[in-house]
Amino acid sequence: MFSLMHGLWTYMFSKTEFHVLILGIDKAGKTTFLEKLKTIYSISEGLPHDRIVPTVGLNIGRIEVANAKIVFWDLGGQPGLRSIWEKYYEEAHALIYLIDAACPSRFEDSKSALEKALRHEDLQGAPLLILANKQDLPNAVSAEELDRYLDLKKLDERVYMFEAASGYDGRGIKESIEWLVGVMERSKRTETLRARAGYVPVPTS
Ligand SMILES: Nc1nc2c(ncn2[C@@H]2O[C@H](COP(=O)(O)OP(=O)(O)OP(=O)(O)O)[C@@H](O)[C@H]2O)c(=O)[nH]1
Ligand SMILES: [Mg+2]
Numbered sequence: 490m491f492s493l494m495h496g497l498w499t500y501m502f503s504k505t506e507f508h509v510l511i512l513g514i515d516k517a518g519k520t521t522f523l524e525k526l527k528t529i530y531s532i533s534e535g536l537p538h539d540r541i542v543p544t545v546g547l548n549i550g551r552i553e554v555a556n557a558k559i560v561f562w563d564l565g566g567q568p569g570l571r572s573i574w575e576k577y578y579e580e581a582h583a584l585i586y587l588i589d590a591a592c593p594s595r596f597e598d599s600k601s602a603l604e605k606a607l608r609h610e611d612l613q614g615a616p617l618l619i620l621a622n623k624q625d626l627p628n629a630v631s632a633e634e635l636d637r638y639l640d641l642k643k644l645d646e647r648v649y650m651f652e653a654a655s656g657y658d659g660r661g662i663k664e665s666i667e668w669l670v671g672v673m674e675r676s677k678r679t680e681t682l683r684a685r686a687g688y689v690p691v692p693t694s
Contacts, residue, residue, distance in 0.1 A: 504553065504556050504557055504558045505556065505557050505558070505674070505679075506557075506558040506559075506560060507557055507558070507559050507560070507582040507583065507670070507673050507679070508559075508560050508562065508580050508581050508582050509559055509560070509561050509562070509581065509582060509583050509584070509585060509669065509673075510561075510562050510564070510574075510577050510578070510581040510583070510584050510585070511523060511561055511562065511563040511564070511585045511587065512564060512566070512574055512584060512585070512586050512587070512602075512603075512606060513566050513586055513587035513588060513599065513602075513622075514566040514571075514588075514595060514598050514599050514602055515543060515565065515566040515567040515568075516543075516566070516589060516592075517566060517587040517588055517589050517599070517622060518587055518589060518622045518623055518656045519544070519563050519564075519566065519587050520541050520544055520548055520563055521538060521541055521656035521657070522585075522587060522620070522622065522654070522656035522662075523535070523548055523550045523561055523563045524536045524537075524541065524550075524656070525656045525657075525659050525662060526550060526552055526561065526662065526666070527550050527552065528659075529659060529662060529663065530552035530553065530554060530666075531551075531552055531553075538657070543565065543567065544563060544564065544565035544566070544570075545565050545570065546565070547562060547563070547564055548561075548562075548563040549561065549562060549563075550563065554666055554667070554670050555670060557670045557673070557674070559666075559670070561585075562577055562581070564577065566602075571602060574606060575606075575609055575611065578606075578609055578611035578612045578615075579611040580682070581612070581615055582615065582616075582673045582676070582678060582679055582682060583615050583616040583617070583618070583669055583672070583673050583676075583678075584606070584612065584615050584616070584617050584618070585618045585620065585665075585669070586603050586606075586617065586618070586619045586620070587620045587622045587654075588619065588620065588621060588622060588635060589622055589623050590621035590622055590623055590624060590626075590629040590630045590631075590632075590635055590653070591623045591626035591628050591629040591630075592623075593630070593638075596635075596638055596639070599639075600639050600641070603619075603639075603641070604641065604642075607641075607644075607647070613678075614647070614676070614677055614678040614681075615647075615676075615678055616647070616648040616649065616669065616672040616673060616676055616678070617644070617647055617648070617649040617650075618649070618650055618652065618665055618668070618669050619632075619635070619636075619639075619649065619650070619651045619652070620651075620652055620653075620654040620661065620665065621634075621635040621651060621652070621653045621654065622654050622655065622656060623655060623656075623657070624653045624654060624655040624658075624660055624661065625655040625657045625658050625660075629653075631653055632651040632652055632653040633651070635651060636651045648672050648676065650665075650668055652664060652665045652668075
């Protein structure tokens, strides 16, 4: 009886934990974005821009939004580090992919790194948020332009969204995260990851 009540209590009041992978080629602004997320959503202030260095290992950030706890994994995007990305695919509920929208000369590199990630079977069904980042820069292209430019194939069966954002001034971040939490809560992939972790939902009737 106790364990049934405990299970019901946990189900009703504990927050769901999601793992979100932040990827993108080097200098796309991933770590700056993560630090801005911390500033927006937690009590502690994220690191200032001038203290952020290129990522070699893994940066972790935790925030709470509404009824969800989110753990972000931010990895390095330098070419020699991209082979590490796939080690995190299996456990990720969703993917945020950042692109420096003010640097068209690197769009092709961004596109092929993203396409490679999306082809990986361990990322199947993971909702995707693509951020046209660095919108504070005057030459940044819009999310729509980036969408047209990338012309990503095989996205149809995946839940995805393009959003304009800036890790400097924070624009687009709240809307993006709210969207992501909503889709992760409803996603089939979340169900699959929960089942794998041995989570048994309490029947409603
Ligand atoms: N103007 C502008 N610059 C940004 C923004 N985000 C990041 N930057 C700058 O872009 C550079 C790279 O930022 P990082 O956050 O280190 O990029 P990263 O994607 O984490 O790079 P790696 O760790 O090497 O993969 C730094 O000089 C940042 O200050 C932004 O939103 N606007
Ligand atoms: Mg980084």
